[in-house]
Amino acid sequence: MMDWTDRHCRYFHRLLSPHARLYTEMVTSAALVRGRQLRLLEHSQQEHPVALQLGGSEPRELAEAARLGAQAGYDEINLNVGCPSDRVQSGRFGACLMREPALVADCVKAMRDSVAVPVTVKCRIGVDDQDDYADLQHFTDTMLEAGVEILVVHARKAWLQGLSPKENREIPPLDYERVYRLKREFSQLVVVINGGITTVEQVRDHLQQLDGVMLGRAAYHDPFVLARLEQALYGQALPTREQVLARLRPYVEAELARGTALKHITRHLLGLYQGEPGARGFRRVLSEGAHRAGAAWPLLEQAIPARYAAA
Structure with a gap:
């Protein structure tokens, strides 16, 4: 790994x-x-x-x-x-x-x-x-x-x-x-x-x-x-993927504030919707946008609706 x-x-x-x-x-x-x-x-x-x-x-x-x-x-x-x-x-x-x-x-x-x-x-x-x-x-x-x-x-x-x-x-x-x-x-x-x-x-x-x-x-x-x-x-309650991303938000914003590029975090998220309708759209938005200058949390918010649009 x-x-x-x-x-x-x-x-x-x-x-x-x-x-x-x-x-x-x-x-x-x-x-x-x-x-x-x-x-x-x-x-x-x-x-x-x-x-x-x-x-x-x-x-x-x-x-x-x-x-x-x-x-x-x-x-x-x-x-x-x-x-x-x-x-x-x-x-x-x-x-x-x-x-x-x-x-x-x-x-x-x-x-x-x-x-x-x-x-x-x-x-x-x-x-x-x-x-x-x-x-x-x-x-x-x-x-x-x-x-x-x-x-x-x-x-x-x-x-x-x-x-x-x-x-x-x-x-x-x-x-x-x-x-x-x-x-x-x-x-x-x-x-x-x-x-x-x-x-x-x-x-x-x-x-x-x-x-x-x-x-x-x-x-x-x-x-x-x-x-x-x-x-x-x-016996843990199964969260939605959107709930998981919401819990990740404070970490992402703290890392961005200390100079971490968004792409270093989002590369690990690409499989989150694996096997779900719209997974390709989610991956595409993150892959295409995370490397751009100034990429921040709103990109992840954009990626979530993208999976429904691609469904």
């Missing part, structure tokens, strides 16, 4: 889902520690509970990055060893680290020693020729020995050569049963599943077997699924 779940996106998603735990886009430890890009830690108090997701492979650097994240107020530090992108591999972090569980354990131990908040790990069920369940079992054993109590598992293998990141999200087959087995055999571990989950019904089914479900691109492209999940799982 790099370049996607920034602070504007997370604030919007929190309006839709009071109960979800939100995750940042992956931030590299090098950017925080060596680059001192502490702006990447900025977030709103309304986002909590929110986890900082880190990428890296150097234990001391990750420990310092985790400390910075905890100082900034994050509720959890998550180490990503599941991302298969080329730029992540070139930095020796992400999914390629599943080949080096001992190094991941060293990273986790260093991070846990530096912060009081939970340190969690996000992984795949394997990489490349890791076809045996035993590989995932060994990785999980190693994480438990390092003190990991929560494991987020993307239920696909990652192919580090030959497939693009997009293809890695679609081509390797999903194997939910492997994640279910992991939970059965490591019952003391909190296991959260990710990958190919798009509906309320699928979430409910997975929660029969596991402790949690993570939505990624599904929640980004169709964010209203978060509100439907709140209704289904917690």
Whole structure:
């Protein structure tokens, strides 16, 4: 979710889902520690509970990055060893680290020693020729020995050569049963599943077997699924999309006042009417208008009637 779940996106998603735990886009430890890009830690108090997701492979650097994240107020530090992108591999972090569980354990131990908040790990069920369940079992054993109590598992293998990141999200087959087995055999571990989950019904089914479900691109492209999940799982009243936008207005106006361009916020709203009549008109008004100089809240008010005109 790099370049996607920034602070504007997370604030919007929190309006839709009071109960979800939100995750940042992956931030590299090098950017925080060596680059001192502490702006990447900025977030709103309304986002909590929110986890900082880190990428890296150097234990001391990750420990310092985790400390910075905890100082900034994050509720959890998550180490990503599941991302298969080329730029992540070139930095020796992400999914390629599943080949080096001992190094991941060293990273986790260093991070846990530096912060009081939970340190969690996000992984795949394997990489490349890791076809045996035993590989995932060994990785999980190693994480438990390092003190990991929560494991987020993307239920696909990652192919580090030959497939693009997009293809890695679609081509390797999903194997939910492997994640279910992991939970059965490591019952003391909190296991959260990710990958190919798009509906309320699928979430409910997975929660029969596991402790949690993570939505990624599904929640980004169709964010209203978060509100439907709140209704289904917690009995929350389902808001209208217009009510959600009205609740967003104070945030938008405050951000505009501090110099944020409207386009940086509205790019996360484009899927709000996904599957509804007039969704294309809503997207069009925002896409065409948000980049213009002086674009402000009235553009969103214009976009809402546009969906009815396009219906």
